[in-house]
Amino acid sequence: MRRIMQDRFGGPEVLELREAEEPHAGPGEVRIRVESAALNPVDWKIFTGPGAERRGLVPPMGVGNDIAGTIDEVGDGVDGWVVGDRVFGSARTRALQDFTTVAPGRERLARIPDGLDAGVAASLVVAGRTAWDGVEQLLDRGGETIFINGAAGGVGQLAVQLAERKGARVIGSASERNADFLRSLGAEPVAYGDGLAERLEAMLPVDACFDCHGADGIAAALEVGVPIERCIAIAAKGAHGARGVAGDLERTGALDELARLAASGDLLVPVEARYPLERFREAYEHLMDGHVRGKLVIDLA
Ligand SMILES: NC(=O)c1ccc[n+]([C@@H]2O[C@H](COP(=O)([O-])OP(=O)(O)OC[C@H]3O[C@@H](n4cnc5c(N)ncnc54)[C@H](OP(=O)(O)O)[C@@H]3O)[C@@H](O)[C@H]2O)c1
Structure with a gap:
């Protein structure tokens, strides 16, 4: 599968598109065929270094966080998710790749309502x-x-x-x-x-x-x-x-409600640009310019 990876910290020039082995769903995990990933400033705060050190992340590693796609494998001990479910959620440093694994008990995962575009759903995660x-x-x-x-x-x-x-x-x-x-x-x-x-x-x-x-x-x-x-x-x-936002919002049901509002048209989720995976570097340069209107999305499928 295709995967964006980095071996060292730095700007978008340290990111590379590589062929990597597909991950498989281990116990407590699902595997997702990624359709779209949405970009956030925290992605580059991690791949440039400072945000990684705070989180104990060390290269070699992948990139990104917000994903949307379809579950195609379910590991032992996972309840409530089945092959074919369209989902969106968090896959930190494992988003810009064709397949990723998510542990629904530990990481954010929610269902994509009928009719909601995968890139829009991914844009809601962070x-x-x-x-x-x-x-x-x-x-x-x-x-x-x-x-x-x-x-x-x-x-x-x-x-x-x-x-x-x-x-x-x-x-x-x-x-x-x-x-x-x-x-x-x-x-x-x-x-x-x-x-x-x-x-x-x-x-x-x-x-x-x-x-x-x-x-x-x-x-x-x-x-x-x-x-x-x-x-x-x-x-x-x-x-x-000033205080910040809470870190444990997966328990609030916010993602479900946001997706419901977006699917019904009651919440607009403007996406300024969408890029194919091959143009990941250009997409991150756009984001790092600091003047994106709304969101940027990378489409993988
Ligand atoms: N859990 C957390 O704590 C958390 C979660 C999410 C995000 N964040 C952080 O919050 C920040 C915003 O995230 P984001 O995803 O919204 O970023 P973003 O989409 O990249 O924000 C871009 C926006 O910033 C505006 N901007 C640029 N210069 C500005 C200035 N001097 N004053 C006010 N606005 C300015 C731009 O407006 P113009 O184009 O009109 O200039 C643009 O619309 C990032 O630093 C991110 O890392 C933290």
């Missing part, structure tokens, strides 16, 4: 559950205003819509290129960069801040009076004392 948890933690009643920094990216675009579903007014930061995109999702756009706090000041009230880009959004939110308890930072963890 970005969807992160947006879900951030919004759940920050908004407990309707009628409040949330400021989402980096609102046009993979997490941000979903957080905008989930916050609106909870009855919030949403202010989202983006570049000028994405202002209309945010308007189309129902958010009020604001430009990031110098003067952000002054621009937010003119848009008060702001009750909560979900920073999906760095620490600047938190700093601006604090300046306009948002209490730190109502701030979450996911890209610059701990920025100004």
Whole structure:
């Protein structure tokens, strides 16, 4: 099978497309024929080194996390999953390959509802559950205003819509290129960069801040009076004392609900570009440029 692999840390140039032995489902595992994989910044934070060291990951290893496809083998001791199930979930460092194994007891796995595209389902794994948890933690009643920094990216675009579903007014930061995109999702756009706090000041009230880009959004939110308890930072963890999202969301059923909303058209999951596996390097260069609108997907089947 084809597999993207790395023998050392570095930029996309250290990633290689290789022929590798197919994995098989061991006890407690299922094997998935991967149709699509969605990309996340954590992929490159791992393949460049810093994110790997934190997680104890050492090359040689594969790449990526978010996958969607069809179960074609079920190992001993697995209940509730059968050959032919269309699924999406997490396969850390084992996503950009034709077949992968997932242990449903330990790793996230959910069913793809009828009619939902595999690339869209894969796009929900990390970005969807992160947006879900951030919004759940920050908004407990309707009628409040949330400021989402980096609102046009993979997490941000979903957080905008989930916050609106909870009855919030949403202010989202983006570049000028994405202002209309945010308007189309129902958010009020604001430009990031110098003067952000002054621009937010003119848009008060702001009750909560979900920073999906760095620490600047938190700093601006604090300046306009948002209490730190109502701030979450996911890209610059701990920025100004803000908390992050929870890590154990597989138990919340968030993926099932996100997939249901996406399949019914109640949650849009814009994908800016799709690449065949052979163009993995170009796809990661696009992601690392830092200005993706929505998600990037790699199609394998
Ligand atoms: N569990 C976790 O803690 C967790 C989970 C998921 C993600 N994350 C982290 O959260 C961050 C966002 O993830 P993502 O998947 O949403 O990334 P992404 O899709 O790559 O985000 C791209 C977006 O960032 C925006 N952006 C670029 N420069 C900006 C700036 N100076 N200020 C505000 N926004 C800016 C871009 O908007 P324009 O194109 O308009 O410039 C673009 O839409 C990453 O660092 C990721 O690693 C953490």
